Amino acid sequence: MTLDCPDPRSLAHFYRSFLGGRLTASNEDFVVLTLPDATVRLDFQRVTNSAPPPWPNTDAPRRLHLDFVVDDLDEAERQAVVLGAVCADSQPGGDRFRVMIDPAGHPFCLAAGGAATTPDVPVD
Structure with a gap:
């Protein structure tokens, strides 16, 4: 990637x-x-090229973002901020995940373990 x-x-x-x-x-x-x-x-x-548009921006083209499953959401957020990330203004995940912005402007998510589970349903 x-x-x-x-x-x-x-x-x-x-x-x-x-x-x-x-x-x-x-x-x-x-x-x-x-x-x-x-x-x-x-x-x-x-x-x-110029910096990416702020997240979320419905006029921006679809883009990829990374999700990281963490043991402690608050601690992972603290660590990411210390390293240079910022917490996004819009937080649609509640206690399930946090949207962060890396130093280059890419959004990424920190997800609590339960938020990252997916149903075990086969895809055709």
């Missing part, structure tokens, strides 16, 4: 500080974070 951003190194350091893992880079425009279990990789790629 690749996140477009103006400063790949900075954003990769934010996510590594929050999630752990190992950073590698092939150049100044592209940084890879391999998570500790080595099954997930986040890439950070430099783009020069």
Whole structure:
């Protein structure tokens, strides 16, 4: 998964500080974070377009966001803020999840364990 951003190194350091893992880079425009279990990789790629529109913005194109299941919602929020994230003004999740904005303006969610469960219904 690749996140477009103006400063790949900075954003990769934010996510590594929050999630752990190992950073590698092939150049100044592209940084890879391999998570500790080595099954997930986040890439950070430099783009020069303007900052993303604020969340939520119904006029903005659909975009991807990351969800992280955490043991303690308040503590995970505190840690993300210390690392440079901000809590979004709009919080539709109540006690189930928190919408955060990373240092490059991407929304991501911190989800309590129960909020991340999905029904075990086959998809055709």
